[in-house]
Amino acid sequence: MNKSILFSFLFVQNILFAQFSERNLSSEKWQFKNAKENKWLTASVPGTVHLDLMNNKIIPDPYQDENEKKVQWVENEDWDYQTSFKLSSKELANQNIDLVFNGSDTFSEIYLNGKLLQSTDNMFRKWTIPVKQNLKIGENILQVKFKSAVNVGKELAKRVPFTTPESPRSYVRKAQYQFGWDWGPRLVTAGIWKNVQLNFWNQAKFENVKIEQKALTRQKADLNIHAEIFAEKEGKYSFLINKISQNITLKSGKNLISIPYQIQNPKLWQPNGWGDPNLYQLKILLQKDSKTIAEKSERIGLRTVELIQEKDEKGKSFYFKVNGNPMYAKGTNWIPSDSFTPRITKAKYQKLIKDSKEANMNMIRVWGGGIYEDDEFFKACDENGILVWQDFMFAGSFYPSDGNFQKNVELEVKDQIEKLQNHPSLALWCGNNEVDEAIVNWGYQKQFKYSKEDSLQVWKDYKKIFHEVIPNAIKKYATNDKQIYWPSSPSIGWGHQESLTEGDSHYWGVWWGEQPFEIYNEKVPRFASEYGFQGMPTLETTKSMFSGAPDLSLQNGTIKAHEKHSRGWEIIDNYMKRDYHIPTDFVKYNYVSQLLQARGMQIAIEAHRRAKPYNMGTLYWQLNDCWPVVSWSSIDYLGNWKALHYQIKRSFENQVILTEEKDEVLNFYAVNDELKKFEDVSLIVYAKKFNGDTIVRRRTDCKKRCLDGILKLASPKTSFFISESERDNSFLNLILVDKKGNKIAESNYFFSKSKDLKLTKPTIQIKKISPTEIEVSTDVLAKDVYLMGDTHFSDNFFDLLPKTSKRIKLSKPLEKVEVMSLFDTMN
Numbered sequence: 001m002n003k004s005i006l007f008s009f010l011f012v013q014n015i016l017f018a019q020f021s022e023r024n025l026s027s028e029k030w031q032f033k034n035a036k037e038n039k040w041l042t043a044s045v046p047g048t049v050h051l052d053l054m055n056n057k058i059i060p061d062p063y064q065d066e067n068e069k070k071v072q073w074v075e076n077e078d079w080d081y082q083t084s085f086k087l088s089s090k091e092l093a094n095q096n097i098d099l100v101f102n103g104s105d106t107f108s109e110i111y112l113n114g115k116l117l118q119s120t121d122n123m124f125r126k127w128t129i130p131v132k133q134n135l136k137i138g139e140n141i142l143q144v145k146f147k148s149a150v151n152v153g154k155e156l157a158k159r160v161p162f163t164t165p166e167s168p169r170s171y172v173r174k175a176q177y178q179f180g181w182d183w184g185p186r187l188v189t190a191g192i193w194k195n196v197q198l199n200f201w202n203q204a205k206f207e208n209v210k211i212e213q214k215a216l217t218r219q220k221a222d223l224n225i226h227a228e229i230f231a232e233k234e235g236k237y238s239f240l241i242n243k244i245s246q247n248i249t250l251k252s253g254k255n256l257i258s259i260p261y262q263i264q265n266p267k268l269w270q271p272n273g274w275g276d277p278n279l280y281q282l283k284i285l286l287q288k289d290s291k292t293i294a295e296k297s298e299r300i301g302l303r304t305v306e307l308i309q310e311k312d313e314k315g316k317s318f319y320f321k322v323n324g325n326p327m328y329a330k331g332t333n334w335i336p337s338d339s340f341t342p343r344i345t346k347a348k349y350q351k352l353i354k355d356s357k358e359a360n361m362n363m364i365r366v367w368g369g370g371i372y373e374d375d376e377f378f379k380a381c382d383e384n385g386i387l388v389w390q391d392f393m394f395a396g397s398f399y400p401s402d403g404n405f406q407k408n409v410e411l412e413v414k415d416q417i418e419k420l421q422n423h424p425s426l427a428l429w430c431g432n433n434e435v436d437e438a439i440v441n442w443g444y445q446k447q448f449k450y451s452k453e454d455s456l457q458v459w460k461d462y463k464k465i466f467h468e469v470i471p472n473a474i475k476k477y478a479t480n481d482k483q484i485y486w487p488s489s490p491s492i493g494w495g496h497q498e499s500l501t502e503g504d505s506h507y508w509g510v511w512w513g514e515q516p517f518e519i520y521n522e523k524v525p526r527f528a529s530e531y532g533f534q535g536m537p538t539l540e541t542t543k544s545m546f547s548g549a550p551d552l553s554l555q556n557g558t559i560k561a562h563e564k565h566s567r568g569w570e571i572i573d574n575y576m577k578r579d580y581h582i583p584t585d586f587v588k589y590n591y592v593s594q595l596l597q598a599r600g601m602q603i604a605i606e607a608h609r610r611a612k613p614y615n616m617g618t619l620y621w622q623l624n625d626c627w628p629v630v631s632w633s634s635i636d637y638l639g640n641w642k643a644l645h646y647q648i649k650r651s652f653e654n655q656v657i658l659t660e661e662k663d664e665v666l667n668f669y670a671v672n673d674e675l676k677k678f679e680d681v682s683l684i685v686y687a688k689k690f691n692g693d694t695i696v697r698r699r700t701d702c703k704k705r706c707l708d709g710i711l712k713l714a715s716p717k718t719s720f721f722i723s724e725s726e727r728d729n730s731f732l733n734l735i736l737v738d739k740k741g742n743k744i745a746e747s748n749y750f751f752s753k754s755k756d757l758k759l760t761k762p763t764i765q766i767k768k769i770s771p772t773e774i775e776v777s778t779d780v781l782a783k784d785v786y787l788m789g790d791t792h793f794s795d796n797f798f799d800l801l802p803k804t805s806k807r808i809k810l811s812k813p814l815e816k817v818e819v820m821s822l823f824d825t826m827n
């Protein structure tokens with residue numbers, strides 16, 4: 001062999017065998033059919049059977065009209081999927097080929113060229129199947145056969161001698177909300193819901209890479225890079241972290257290596273409100289003879305998170321210390337953004353997280369009845385400084401604990417830790433949503449006539465999964481710095497006094513208990529991880545419920561069907577009656593229902609923030625929706641901000657000035673969540689009539705009294721000369737200023753409920769400043785100004801004070817902006 005032939009032979013061999021490469025099989029042509037039938041139809045991967053049936057016009061869109069009912073048959077059927085793909089000789093020449101299913105929903109059998117290679121039983125696991133021996137050059141057939149999850153679940157449920165609430169959903173490791181929720185349709189689907197790919201590798205591959213932060217000081221971050229490497233043959237390799245190379249020896253088979261790595265003068269990842277969420281890119285390579293054979297890229301953030309629970313005179317604290325400082329958590333609960341998750345775009349994830357950042361949040365809880373979210377969700381949280389409270393996917397039921405289930409859960413936890421643990425946003429792992437609460441407080445044992453043994457068994461199952469299997473798996477698979485575990489949210493049910501003195505709390509006395517919003521002032525927990533109230537979606541989203549011309553009426557069947565709480569309409573009406581005039585006109589009803597929701601949440605959040613540091617967190621229920629629906633969300637299915645989201649943005653400002661009326665005294669609270677404390681601030685309070693006349697102006701200089709972040713000032717109500725007869729036509733305007741007179745915070749306080757206010761008709765004028773900017777002005781107080789139109793307004797549902805104006809930005813130009821205010825609902 002002459003030299004040049006030898007050289008090119010080696011060169012080709014290096015190209016063939018050196019690199020790791022991937023081939024996405026999702027982009028091949030896929031087909032599907034009902035297992036009982038013969039006709040194959042076009043399918044999409046990633047996808048779900050409902051979407052494929054919709055695309056083939058076999059079922060109507062379940063989000064529209066009353067179609068949800070019409071598609072229920074789908075869950076009882078078995079479905080087959082298949083594709084064929086061509087493999088080249090070059091591809092088959094790789095030493096190893098893995099077929100990777102990043103997600104299969106749920107009970108499926110995977111066949112390659114007619115051979116059964118894998119059975120799956122957990123939507124949340126990743127399946128890696130070595131397939132080199134099963135592949136051939138040319139055409140290969142890949143088939144996936146799904147069994148109805150409902151039918152399999154029913155069989156599994158038979159093994160337990162008692163009835164389980166909402167059986168069979170807890171027997172199947174599948175997104176629980178697919179079985180229907182009080183904000184979600186029942187759409188128990190099936191399908192290849194994540195990418196399928198072929199991974200080609202030679203000599204060695206990374207199974208996973210975990211970054212551990214051992215110590216973090218101002219001078220340096222001490223990291224340990226843990227890599228699990230599978231090597232074909234033993235030998236010497238190089239391991240590179242951002243080009244710094246180290247020699248390692250690998251044995252054949254599985255290897256665990258740990259390499260220290262330091263970052264000097266680290267820039268911290270700070271949560272939103274405290275600074276930038278700085279990120280560092282780590283490129284990790286495995287080389288053999290100077291050729292890269294495997295690589296991984298990780299983007300990390302340097303931060304510390306601790307959960308502080310210390311006994312005190314009232315109970316036990318519950319708060320997060322981030323980078324050494326106590327952080328007041330402001331945020332929300334996240335549910336899947338669609339009932340059909342494969343169609344959630346990256347842009348949708350990005351927008352919802354940006355909207356959360358814009359509303360001054362620093363924490364989101366991923367609720368346990370949904371899915372472990374896509375990487376894009378965590379990427380967005382990393383980039384926007386949002387910490388994630390991550391539930392494991394169990395919610396509001398009793399779960400079994402037989403050997404198979406335990407193993408399945410352990411492997412699910414392992415897969416999710418490997419996927420999520422390097423994200424700086426990840427703060428806490430939580431075992432479940434409301435499973436403890438369901439067992440202790442929801443009375444199922446009585447309802448289903450459990451024997452004493454049955455009840456004991458349920459508790460044993462609970463302990464096994466949430467106090468053993470999951471925490472043990474976290475210890476085994478997560479690095480030391482990513483092991484904060486909280487077994488159940490809430491830790492104690494809302495009916496118990498202890499839920500207010502320790503742990504996290506879901507306070508549902510409002511809504512479920514139908515107590516007035518004002519009860520929030522009394523029921524202040526240490527950390528509120530859920531509380532909420534429903535409001536209608538925006539008009540655009542309401543109209544999208546109809547396939548044809550919308551019939552906007554509360555009596556309309558479609559409108560009624562898009563409220564999934566059995567007493568939802570009634571509860572909204574009952575609360576509306578207390579605080580507002582109930583409009584008969586649909587558009588006005590929609591508007592008031594949103595105001596009502598925003599008002600309820602404002603009361604809750606203010607009560608929580610006034611109680612800082614007793615209370616150190618407030619996460620309202622819920623950020624988003626999975627279809628167009630009347631729900632607790634602040635952003636509707638189409639991404640529009642409801643009145644609540646605008647209110648959240650105001651209520652979650654880092655520095656706020658709040659008013660509390662108690663025993664003939666007005667207490668003013670200046671609350672500061674910034675790292676930098678208040679210095680010399682002054683509070684200016686105006687008492688004004690709705691027509692703009694000032695009754696009184698008071699200024700209080702606070703000097704050093706407010707160094708701890710909360711400033712409390714008390715004033716007898718009479719000092720503002722607000723007599724009983726003036727309560728309904730006057731208000732307070734509070735402005736907090738720094739020593740230079742710059743405004744730090746502003747708020748308005750009304751003495752009466754909205755329905756009792758003696759409003760006069762405002763003349764609201766809208767002036768166009770540019771195609772995307774308007775100026776809104778009024779003569780007398782315009783309460784709850786609602787700007788209408790198909791655009792996003794930078795502010796909306798706000799109070800416009802007498803003889804003032806406000807500039808508002810529009811996301812896109814509008815011909816005409818319509819406007820209404822609370823006065824229009826008072827007749």
Ligand code: BMA
Nearest residue numbers: 181182183396433434506530
């Ligand atoms: C909470 C959540 C959800 C539910 C919400 C409203 O308990 O965990 O299960 O949708 O209440 O009812």
